[in-house]
Amino acid sequence: MRILVLGGSWFLGRAVAQDALERGWEVTVFNRGRSGSAPEGARTVHGDRTVAEDLARLAGEGPWDAVVDTSASEMAPRDVLAGARALESVAGRYVYVSTVNAYRGWPTEPLTEDSEILDGPPNADANYGRLPDDWDGPDWYYGRQKAGAERATTTAFGGDRAVILRPGVILGPGEYVGRLPWWLSRAARGGRMIAPGAPDKFIQPIDVRDVAVFALDQAAADRGGAYNVVAPIGRETMGDFLTACVLATGGDAQLAWAPDKLLLDHGVQQWTELPLWRTHAGVWRIESTRAQAAGLVCRPLSETVQDTWAWLRNGGAPVEHPRWAEHGITPEKEAVILAALGR
Numbered sequence: 001m002r003i004l005v006l007g008g009s010w011f012l013g014r015a016v017a018q019d020a021l022e023r024g025w026e027v028t029v030f031n032r033g034r035s036g037s038a039p040e041g042a043r044t045v046h047g048d049r050t051v052a053e054d055l056a057r058l059a060g061e062g063p064w065d066a067v068v069d070t071s072a073s074e075m076a077p078r079d080v081l082a083g084a085r086a087l088e089s090v091a092g093r094y095v096y097v098s099t100v101n102a103y104r105g106w107p108t109e110p111l112t113e114d115s116e117i118l119d120g121p122p123n124a125d126a127n128y129g130r131l132p133d134d135w136d137g138p139d140w141y142y143g144r145q146k147a148g149a150e151r152a153t154t155t156a157f158g159g160d161r162a163v164i165l166r167p168g169v170i171l172g173p174g175e176y177v178g179r180l181p182w183w184l185s186r187a188a189r190g191g192r193m194i195a196p197g198a199p200d201k202f203i204q205p206i207d208v209r210d211v212a213v214f215a216l217d218q219a220a221a222d223r224g225g226a227y228n229v230v231a232p233i234g235r236e237t238m239g240d241f242l243t244a245c246v247l248a249t250g251g252d253a254q255l256a257w258a259p260d261k262l263l264l265d266h267g268v269q270q271w272t273e274l275p276l277w278r279t280h281a282g283v284w285r286i287e288s289t290r291a292q293a294a295g296l297v298c299r300p301l302s303e304t305v306q307d308t309w310a311w312l313r314n315g316g317a318p319v320e321h322p323r324w325a326e327h328g329i330t331p332e333k334e335a336v337i338l339a340a341l342g343r
C-alpha cells in the first residue's frame with residue numbers, strides 16, 4: 001500500500017504514519033514542517049494545504065492508494081475541499097478524521113452514526129458558524145466547520161471512496177492537549193486529589209494508536225461510510241481511569257470523590273479544569289458498534305495511562321501548545337473544594 005498522511009508529524013497523524021510503516025507500507029507525509037517530526041522511514045513533502053501551488057506540487061508526488069487526513073482540526077471546509085479535489089485523481093480513497101462535535105446532539109444526547117449532523121456547507125470559509133461574543137447558546141462553531149469538512153470530503157471523493165471517522169476524546173503518548181498529562185501530573189504530586197463526579201460514571205476515551213490502526217484498516221478497505229471511533233459504552237469508568245493514573249504514578253494520591261453539584265457550585269470549568277469531567281447526559285453515550293463490527297479494537301484505558309506516563313517521564317512533554325495551558329485546576333482552588341468536601 002502507498003499512503004499519504006496529511007499531517008503525519010504530530011499526535012494522531014504521527015501515530016498513523018508510524019503504524020503504516022510498521023505494516024510495511026510506503027508512507028508520504030505532508031505538513032509545513034512546524035510541528036513535530038515524521039517517523040523515520042516516511043517521505044516528507046513540506047507545504048501548506050491552504051496554498052493551491054503546494055497542493056499541486058503534492059499531487060505531483062502521487063499516486064497513492066489512500067489519503068488519511070489528520071491535519072484538519074482548524075481547517076476551513078473550503079480548504080479541505082480544495083485539498084481533496086487536488087488529490088482526487090491521484091488517490092484511491094480518502095479517510096477524513098472528523099469528530100463527534102459534528103453531531104448537533106453532542107454532548108447532550110446519545111448518538112449513533114444516524115444522528116443529525118450540524119449544518120456546514122462544503123465550501124464554507126473559516127467564518128462560517130462563528131458566534132457573537134454575547135452568545136450563550138451551544139458552541140457549534142467547531143462542529144459546523146468539521147461537518148462542512150466532512151461534506152467537502154464526500155463531495156470530492158464520493159460516498160464510496162470517502163470514509164469519515166468521528167473520534168471523541170483521543171488520549172495516549174504524544175497528547176499535546178494536556179488532558180491525561182494533567183491528571184498524571186496531579187496524581188504524581190500525591191495527597192488527596194479531587195476525583196470528579198461518580199466513580200461508576202462510564203467514559204469513552206480512545207487511545208491514539210487504536211484510532212490510527214482503524215484509520216489505516218479503513219484506508220485499505222473497499223467501502224465508504226462514517227464511523228464513531230470511541231471506546232465501547234459501558235466498558236470503563238471514571239473510577240477505572242483515575243485509579244489507573246494513581247497506580248501508574250506510584251500510588252501516593254488518594255481519590256476524594258466530589259459530586260457534580262459541589263464542583264458546579266464552586267464554578268469548576270467542565271472539560272478543562274478537571275479534564276474529562278462533564279455533566280451533560282450525552283458526553284459518553286456515543287455508540288461505536290458499527291466501528292467495532294468493522295474491526296475497531298480498543299486497548300484497556302490502563303495501558304493508555306501507563307504508556308502516556310512513560311512518554312511523559314521520558315521527556316515527551318510539556319509540549320509548547322496553547323491548549324496544554326488550558327487544562328487543570330489550581331492547587332488553591334482544589335484545596336478549597338477538598339475542604340468543603342470534608343473527610
Ligand SMILES: NC(=O)c1ccc[n+]([C@@H]2O[C@H](COP(=O)([O-])OP(=O)(O)OC[C@H]3O[C@@H](n4cnc5c(N)ncnc54)[C@H](OP(=O)(O)O)[C@@H]3O)[C@@H](O)[C@H]2O)c1
Nearest residue numbers: 007009010011012031032033034035048049071072073170
Ligand atoms: N485530539 C483529540 O482529542 C481529537 C478528538 C477528536 C477529533 N480529533 C481530530 O483528529 C485530527 C488530528 O488531530 P491532531 O491533534 O493529531 O492534529 P492537528 O493539530 O489537527 O494537525 C496537526 C498536523 O497537521 C499539520 N498541519 C497543520 N496545518 C497545516 C497546513 N496548513 N498545511 C499542512 N499541514 C498542516 C501539522 O504540521 P505543521 O504544523 O508542521 O504543518 C501537524 O502535522 C484532527 O482532525 C482533529 O480534529 C482530535
